[in-house]
Amino acid sequence: MGQAMALERNEAGIETVTGILAQRFADRCQTGAAIREQHGHTTTWIANQPPDAVVFPENTDEVAGIVATCAEHGVPVIAFGTGTSLEGHVNAPAGGICIDMSRMNKVLAVHAGDLDCVVQPGVTREDLNTYLRDQGLFFPIDPGANASLGGMAATRASGTNAVRYGTMKDNVIALEAVMADGTVIRTAQRAKKTSAGYDLTRLLVGSEGTLGIITEITLRLHGIPEAMSAARCSFPTVDAACQAAMATIQFGIPVARMELIDAQSVRAVNAYSNLSLPETPLLLLEFHGSDAAVREQAEAFGDLAGDVGGEEFAFTTSPEERTKLWQARHDFYWAMLQMRPGAKGLATDVCVPISRLADAVTRAEARAAELGLLAPTVGHVGDGNFHTTPMIDMNDADEVARAESFVGWLNDMAISMDGTCTGEHGIGQGKRAYLQRELGPATRYMAAVKSALDPQGILNPGKIL
Amino acid sequence: MGQAMALERNEAGIETVTGILAQRFADRCQTGAAIREQHGHTTTWIANQPPDAVVFPENTDEVAGIVATCAEHGVPVIAFGTGTSLEGHVNAPAGGICIDMSRMNKVLAVHAGDLDCVVQPGVTREDLNTYLRDQGLFFPIDPGANASLGGMAATRASGTNAVRYGTMKDNVIALEAVMADGTVIRTAQRAKKTSAGYDLTRLLVGSEGTLGIITEITLRLHGIPEAMSAARCSFPTVDAACQAAMATIQFGIPVARMELIDAQSVRAVNAYSNLSLPETPLLLLEFHGSDAAVREQAEAFGDLAGDVGGEEFAFTTSPEERTKLWQARHDFYWAMLQMRPGAKGLATDVCVPISRLADAVTRAEARAAELGLLAPTVGHVGDGNFHTTPMIDMNDADEVARAESFVGWLNDMAISMDGTCTGEHGIGQGKRAYLQRELGPATRYMAAVKSALDPQGILNPGKIL
Incomplete structure (x- = not known):
């Protein structure tokens, strides 16, 4: 459980493909141990399983060429964004070629009128938001790490904003992808909704590079809200905090973020950041909307929180105060390491x-x-x-x-x-056993889809199933 | 183009299966011409292609049994909700068995705290909303017709509320489905989000009964908004109306409905309903939220509309006035027939x-x-x-x-x-050629998925691909 599967290596194929790609990509094909190991990066106890070569393509055609070559020789292909995935997603249990998307980092188009944009998979979410800021637009999904948008699509990422803006499945309009045989497809056009055939967009979102390699992403954007407010409230118990969270959702308060921090973490943050928060469960919230709306929403939450024993409720609409109010969350990671x-x-x-x-x-x-x-x-x-x-x-x-x-x-x-x-x-490598327990018979049909779209099993082998 | 494909009939198989089902289901298996024709209902110029028998199962096991029998004998199976689909979705070009879901019409569970419910596929959206009203909850998707929720999931339906609440793809949390071999699967658990494996939920939503037969649906619900406002505004041109619509979206006004009615239709509605609306393009809007918010939103729209030449802007928060303001939309269908x-x-x-x-x-x-x-x-x-x-x-x-x-x-x-x-x-039968033009190479991979999940091609043949 949670361990990497040992898959058989196709030594001859790997040698041939590495040779071809080295010639084709020159110094954009790397085989040094350090770079290979970095691309087999994993943050769990799963052992590092480096690929045999890391290639840095610059466009879709190059990706298609790499996949076609690997397909011809039956060699694994693993797409790599920023390496912030957490379940061994980028490990290469049977070796093979890692496609590093960092040079495919262009924002190809922003359609402000349509609230969408088209990006290459190596663009990170922070880069995209920097790019968009002048136009009053933003891309909301925030998994914490400054992940690449291709990687975020591939893992169906979400994060703190999902309660309001949904996950990657809700914010990807269309994908361009290289399929296992090297064919380039588009899964949908740019219309905001469609009933045209099977939803290949959502099939690829969350497929962790096992059904196709994402080479272009059309993303839904949002206008930067006119105003934001932040709120903070302590609760006597986790149960009370969750009651408040549930009531907030049930009453339809369109909260943009709502984070629980448990008592243990609050203690850690107090120590790390020299704060004096009550060392009980804490909720941190953010609201997006008009000036009047964000004030109204924060106050409505305050009332609901009060009903279930919430204490030390505070809220603000000022940007500096907001950051202060949320400091416990911003510092959480460092406070945790410090513990x-x-x-x-x-x-x-x-x-x-x-x-x-x-x-x-x-x-x-x-x-x-x-x-x-x-x-x-x-x-x-x-x-x-x-x-x-x-x-x-x-x-x-x-x-x-x-x-x-x-x-x-x-x-x-x-x-x-x-x-x-x-x-x-x-799922990656780490949660395959749990996927079986969770969805049982359905995983057989997932496997059928995998075999249909990648009959040789060259796309990110040993993951999900 | 737009015509039904003539598929080969498996006469022997159909005869065998019809015999077995007649015995198994007694008067819940019907073979009369009228009922068969009604179940091949189509609203386009596509000819009616009735199934050979219509079966009325009452639970998932019975559906699984029907599909297993059909699979054994290679006979087509077509799921039927209320027959309001528009592109020949329920036609039976190769004959076979129609599964009418009207007796699977139970709301199995409402989890008010989680804002979700579990329903059988024959529950209609109006039935569900009637059932939910006392609990202050509603299901927003409104395609116009009082369609069954199974049918709405199968066609990825949406309608007037989608601008705010999304489409069926956004509001289905999980499905139970009978696959082509008769196996019953669940595509997901009831958690609000998941990254557990391939998104079979979204693969089945919009698959028009060609990949599996939906037997249970877990749906996202919403609290009935505290207040609603409605607004109406006339515009000199379609372009001006669309500019106003675009600005509304760009400014992030969370409009719940926004309908355009062209000048020709306004003329028809004036004649039919004895109204005196300016006979120019009209926008009708609805806003959901708190009292203050819906007023603020309607007024904000009024300002944007005024900027692009909007005239006779009116808005209201009273329920009776709302109905009156929207009369042009409510009467549109009848006014159109009257034209x-x-x-x-x-x-x-x-x-x-x-x-x-x-x-x-x-x-x-x-x-x-x-x-x-x-x-x-x-x-x-x-x-x-x-x-x-x-x-x-x-x-x-x-x-x-x-x-x-x-x-x-x-x-x-x-x-x-x-x-x-x-x-x-x-897509149904009517738009298959356009799907090819729209997504070209991607349709090959749709076909691969279809073959993988339904190797005999018994599920709703002749549709989508």
């Missing part, structure tokens, strides 16, 4: 129906304590998605084993609550 | 990037006039989706030919504008 210097944070990612969230988080906290794990939790609570992150000494085999056991228990609990083993990180 | 008694309305359905909408509608009006066709237009303009509906004397072969020519021209124009040949009606 146990040298430890590695093992990010988990489950998502349950919001009515089960309080129970799920409370049980996760108790289970981690039982196992003697330090495991702070933050959650995108508007979606029922939360991350409990055991901070592990990777040299302590027993602790690693307890963390593995915790992760397995957590995924099973989420599944038993009609939830999922991954809200946003994807 | 030319005895004529048949041939609904078209294209969707273009909103920046191309004014051009597309204006050209469609001119082209229809050139061809001597009476063809009113209404549009869900927030999405760039519009319906120009030639009113045709079906006994006049020349007029039918001109209408066919118009439909072809319109689809090609939309495709040439980076739009789609169907925003919400689906």
Whole structure:
């Protein structure tokens, strides 16, 4: 469980393809150990499995050429964005060619009137937002890391804004992709909605590079809101915080972000950032809209929070104050590392129906304590998605084993609550066993789709299924 | 073009299966001509192609049993909701068994805290909303007809509310479906978001019964808004109306509905309903939110409309006044029929990037006039989706030919504008040729998916591909 599968290497094919690509791409084809290892990057306990070569194409034709060559010789192809995926997505268990998209980093078109843009897969979300700012537009999906948009599409990423703006599945209008035989397709036109045939767009979104290599993305954009407000409120228990979150959603308050930070994490942030927040569960919120609307929404939340025991409610519409109010969230990652210097944070990612969230988080906290794990939790609570992150000494085999056991228990609990083993990180190598447990018979049809679109199994082998 | 394909009938198989089902379902298996013809219902010029038998299952097991029997004997299976699809979706070009879902009409669960519900496919959207009303919840997707939710999922339906609430793809959380071999799968759990494997939910949504038969649907719900406002504004030209629509979207005014009614249609409605609206293009809008917000939004729209020449702007927050303000839209269908008694309305359905909408509608009006066709237009303009509906004397072969020519021209124009040949009606039999023109190489991969999931091709043959 959670381990990489050992797949058979096609040594002859790999040698041939590496030779061809080295000649075709010159210094844009790299085979040094360091660069290969960096492209097999993984942030879990899954061992690094580097590809045999890393190629840096500059356009779709070059990608199609690489895939066609690999197809001819039966060699694996792994697309690589920024390497911020978390479940061994970019590992190369059977070796093969990594396609690094970092040179395909152009914004190809912005259609301000249509609120969409067309980008190459190597554009990062921060680069895109910098590019768009002058036009009063932004792309909302924010998974935390400055990931590439191709990688975000491939893993169906989301993050803190999803409660309002949806996930990548909701914000990708169309894709251009290179299929396993080297053919370039477009999955849809640029119209905002369509009923034209099977939804290949959504089939490729979240397919983790196993069905096609994304080479162009048409994304939905949003106008930068006229105003934003931020709010913060402490709660006596996780349950009370979740009650407030649920009420906010039920009352239709169009919250843009709503983050839960558990008591343990608040303690860490207080220590790290020299704050004096009550060391109880905390909700942080953000609202987008007109001046009047964001004020009204923050106040409406304050009322709902008060009803369930919320305390120290604060809100602001000033940008500087906003940053201060949210400091606990911004500093969370660093505070967490500081909790146990040298430890590695093992990010988990489950998502349950919001009515089960309080129970799920409370049980996760108790289970981690039982196992003697330090495991702070933050959650995108508007979606029922939360991350409990055991901070592990990777040299302590027993602790690693307890963390593995915790992760397995957590995924099973989420599944038993009609939830999922991954809200946003994807399956990769690490969660294949849980996907089977979660969707059982459906995975057979996923496998049929995989075989149909990639009969040789060269696209990112050993992932998802 | 637009014609049904003649597929080969498996006479022996059909006879065997009909015999088995007649025995198994007794009077819930019907073979009378009238009922068969009604289930091959089609609203275009495509000829009626009735199935050989209509079966009325009451649960998933019965559906699975029917499909398994049909699979064993290689006999087509066509799912039927309410028969309101528009492109020959329920025709049976190779005969076979129609599964009528009208007895699978139970709301299985409402999870108010999670804003979702689970329904059988035969529940209609109006039935669901009646069921939900007491709980302060509603399901927003409104394609006009009181369609079944299974049918709406299968065609990726949307309608007037899509600009705010999205389409079926955005509001289906999970499906239970019977696959071509009779296996029952669930595509996802009930969590609000997931990155667990291929998105079989979205693959089945819009697959028009060709990849699986939907037997249960988990739907996203919304709280009934605290307040609604309606607005109406006339414009000198289609271009001005579209400018106002575009500005509304760009400024992020969260309009719930925004309908364009062209001058010709306004004339018809004036005549039919004894109104005195300016006989120029009209926009009708609806806003959902808090009392303050819906007032603010309607006024903000009024300002934008005024900037581009909008006239006779009116808005209201009272329910009775709202109905009156929208009367032109409510009466549109009947007014249209009244324009030319005895004529048949041939609904078209294209969707273009909103920046191309004014051009597309204006050209469609001119082209229809050139061809001597009476063809009113209404549009869900927030999405760039519009319906120009030639009113045709079906006994006049020349007029039918001109209408066919118009439909072809319109689809090609939309495709040439980076739009789609169907925003919400689906491909069915009528638009297969346009799907090929629109997505070309991608349709090969759609065909590969179809072959993988339905190797015998028994699920709704002759549709989409």
